[in-house]
Amino acid sequence: MRYDLDDLRLFTQVAAEGSITAGARVMHLSLPSASARVRALEAQAGVPLLIRERRGVRLTPAGATLARHAREVLAETTRLDNAVASYAVSSTAPIRLVAGGSAMHQLVPVALATFLREHPEYDVNVSERRTVRSVRLLAAGEADLGVILDDEPTSLRTEPLADDSLVVVGQAGGTLAGRTSIAYSEVAEHPLVGLDRNSPLTQWMDERLGPHAPAPRYRTVVPTLHMLITLATAGAGLAIVPRRAVDAIAALDICPLQDAWSTRAHLLCYAADAPESAHLLASHLHAAAGA
Template sequence: MRLDLTTLNLVLAIEQTRSITRGAEREHLALAAASKRVSDLEARLGVQLFERRARGVEPTEACRALVRHIRSLHASLHALESEVMEFARGIKGHLRIAANAGSIAECLPADLAAFSQAHPQIRISLEDQTSAEAQAAVAEGRADVAVFTAPLLDNRLQTWIYRPARLAVLVPRAHALARQETVSFEALLDYDLIGLHAGAAAQELMREQAQARGRTLNARLQVRGFDAIAQLVEAGLGVAVLPEAPAERFAKVFEVKRLRLSDDWAQRDYVLGVARQERLPTVVQRFVDALCPGHQEAKAPTAPIKTTR
């Protein structure tokens, strides 16, 4: 079944104006031609799209479903047009990256800047997602590259070690723990913890570690963004576990202190993943070569957590 764009745009116009007459005028069609297009489409789909009323028409549920797809199609066409037009301006490729918050806060920006400078003809799009979301985006073709922390949740991805990373602890400068330089996770369980939203790697990892010790994680506040976490810690509302690099930066800006987290699981890796295929697209291959020059394959952990960021 073929659906032409003129008819789909007509349906959208009628749905918005609640009138076949006004919809036809907006799409520069004769009323009779517009009515026939709608009738033919309804016959082809086997559903009624509009309920005819005295003062116009009312879209049916089937029509509302169709309109959602039409709007999605318009967005895709707009993106297609924008991307193709970039080739006229010298752009030779588009790299879509989905990355977790930790990698964006610690190491990815500098590497993206270096890659962009070396390849100015490649346009880069970056979206902040959880690690699970980033992996799914690549596996489903919505992104070209994912940057995330283990575990690997989808075997459709080929992965490499990108950068080592470590979790640290942030406490108020007047906090009892601030007299120490290193702290264990066991000691943190006596205090309220401020973390990212549910599904974030550190949050889920801490929850599992607490359960393994028969303890409860006192997740008092959960927010989006490391800056918000630092400000809440400074206000004395709790302590936090977050990536070491932003923790060090916050310790210079806010009235907080960074402590070393002594547990082995505080050491982790950022992983770069792409869709598994025999030959990578040139743009993706260049990015992998730039960020993972040694091409060290990432190994999935033996006891993966359920969700990650």
């Protein structure tokens, strides 16, 4: 026997709703059309599939078997469509996203995961850039969307995205135990672990601390926030990191900095001619920021 996929979709909806009327509404069909399709399925099967009652329908044993297998067939069809679609070449230019290292740690990967899964027709090129560079690329039309910090003036369209304030972290029960806040000048008196000199966060802090800030002792510097947080959690030293990166880690003591420069936020920044696909990606970044 040959089954029409739309008929199977309708039948699974009728089975789920317990009503041909409700199933027709979900499938955007008229009731006569839906009823005719169900009768044709029963004629093809050669057995009744539904027991029709005053307030809806119930599945016969044959109908329950058909509904179960139909759901499996439809799910497999969806997997088949997605597998074939993954080989298609996008007909649009990739979205060009620029963001700093802090956003790259969690925010951007979470947003990309949902966006790429839900929009197989779009590709995304991602570059890590400091805010000042991101703004220049967006202004020049060389990027479509950026996650920037709120301390760089721009005439481009921006909108609030997420808090990105910095905190000091250390091994639970260690130096920071019981502290509600701490100044950078005191933090610098303790052994630290940090990001390497080329990281956007390190460069951003150096600009705000200036040449007269106390020189800390770094036991080691590493290239990624993940490595930095791992070392701080293990007790290798204190670390200064974005709070969003560590809020869910129970094995750390987290202490806000007293210094005004530690309070900062992420903004979404759009190029003047950002494509509609960039706005779709922006909605996923907002969702990731609010998760």
